[in-house]
Amino acid sequence: MLDNSQLKQPTSYTSNHVFNSLQQTSYIFNIASSTGAIAHCIFIFLFFYLEQTTLAWINTLSVSAWLLTFWFNRIRRHDISIFIMSVEVFGHALFSTSILGADAGFQYYLWPMALLIMAIPSLNIAWSSILAFAHLTTFTLLSLFCRTHVDISESSYSTLFLLNLAGASIPFLITAAFSRSIYSRQYFLMAKLAEKDELTQLFNRRFGLEALNYYVNQKGKNGAPFCISLVDVDFFKRVNDQLGHNKGDEALIKISNYLSQSMRETDISIRWGGEEFLFIFPNVELNQIQQRIEKICHDMPNHVVLENWDNSISCSFGLVQVKNNESSEAALQRVDTALYQAKKNGRYQVVSDH
Numbered sequence: 604m605l606d607n608s609q610l611k612q613p614t615s616y617t618s619n620h621v622f623n624s625l626q627q628t629s630y631i632f633n634i635a636s637s638t639g640a641i642a643h644c645i646f647i648f649l650f651f652y653l654e655q656t657t658l659a660w661i662n663t664l665s666v667s668a669w670l671l672t673f674w675f676n677r678i679r680r681h682d683i684s685i686f687i688m689s690v691e692v693f694g695h696a697l698f699s700t701s702i703l704g705a706d707a708g709f710q711y712y713l714w715p716m717a718l719l720i721m722a723i724p725s726l727n728i729a730w731s732s733i734l735a736f737a738h739l740t741t742f743t744l745l746s747l748f749c750r751t752h753v754d755i756s757e758s759s760y761s762t763l764f765l766l767n768l769a770g771a772s773i774p775f776l777i778t779a780a781f782s783r784s785i786y787s788r789q790y791f792l793m794a795k796l797a798e799k800d801e802l803t804q805l806f807n808r809r810f811g812l813e814a815l816n817y818y819v820n821q822k823g824k825n826g827a828p829f830c831i832s833l834v835d836v837d838f839f840k841r842v843n844d845q846l847g848h849n850k851g852d853e854a855l856i857k858i859s860n861y862l863s864q865s866m867r868e869t870d871i872s873i874r875w876g877g878e879e880f881l882f883i884f885p886n887v888e889l890n891q892i893q894q895r896i897e898k899i900c901h902d903m904p905n906h907v908v909l910e911n912w913d914n915s916i917s918c919s920f921g922l923v924q925v926k927n928n929e930s931s932e933a934a935l936q937r938v939d940t941a942l943y944q945a946k947k948n949g950r951y952q953v954v955s956d957h
């Protein structure tokens with residue numbers, strides 16, 4: 604969720620995600636400003652038509668206020684922008700309803716404004732709550748007590764009421780739809796960022812642990828077999844030492860791409876840490892998978908090639924089938940021991956433990 608400090612510092616560095624959120628917020632505010640300015644231009648003509656000249660002139664001020672909010676949107680002072688909008692809507696509802704009465708329906712604009720104030724986090728929560736509450740209280744008081752009528756026909760009142768009700772409902776729905784889409788987009792983005800490793804785009808260790816616990820539990824319930832493999836790049840320190848850390852990163856990306864693309868769609872590829880990867884193979888016995896993993900291990904030097912690096916790039920693999928009633932920790936311990944054995948045996952091989 605954005606806070607005010609980010610909104611007030613458009614010139615400082617912002618990440619792409621924050622920048623996109625700021626753009627989105629500006630976009631919403633520009634839509635609100637345009638809708639407000641256009642609606643009040645229409646009101647000017649409407650009030651002149653109804654011979655309510657005072658209200659017509661007041662609406663020219665309203666149009667100026669809405670146009671002013673564009674400028675505050677541009678400099679990303681959405682807090683000032685929404686404050687002007689809310690004061691304008693509040694004043695407009697108060698004046699129009701005091702003069703024409705609640706039957707004209709101008710008080711209904713207080714609802715979308717209250718929603719906009721609460722749903723878009725431009726003002727802090729205390730100010731948002733105070734303003735939204737003031738709008739809705741004013742709506743109630745105006746609806747209950749403003750019974751005045753001016754000298755216009757009943758049918759004009761009905762038309763005004765319907766127009767205002769529709770005019771207030773549309774921004775209400777648009778605001779709700781925008782906040783819903785921002786919420787769901789940001790929720791999925793956060794969830795994705797929280798489970799992916801930045802460098803390799805494989806799942807990260809937190810997700811890996813959760814997934815492993817899930818399959819251990821599933822095994823406890825339905826006995827479905829599954830295997831795990833811990834994979835470590837051989838002599839990776841040499842790549843870093845001789846080619847530099849950036850080339851090391853490039854090698855890690857190539858290795859992770861090769862490994863994950865060699866797996867089945869249902870297998871789960873995790874960057875366990877540094878130059879170590881964990882793979883979870885659901886619904887499979889060790890003897891069904893061993894050959895496939897050995898082939899992946901064997902073929903790796905032909906598929907992972909690094910510029911200016913003449914040595915082959917390989918990995919060592921520990922592979923185990925998780926036992927009945929075995930905990931995640933115990934299974935990890937066993938696969939780590941198998942990997943250690945693969946390293947000890949000379950690397951570039953798979954060691955499995957039944």
Ligand SMILES: Nc1nc2c(ncn2[C@@H]2O[C@H](COP(=O)(O)OP(=O)(O)OP(=O)(O)O)[C@@H](O)[C@H]2O)c(=O)[nH]1
Binds near residue numbers: 855946
């Ligand atoms: N470029 C880069 N290097 C990393 C990253 N994470 C870990 N490393 C490096 O991986 C290397 C791991 O080295 P070691 O644990 O000594 O193991 P090794 O050289 O691969 O040798 P063996 O595992 O014994 O075959 C270290 O040089 C770490 O700096 C990373 O994200 N990027």
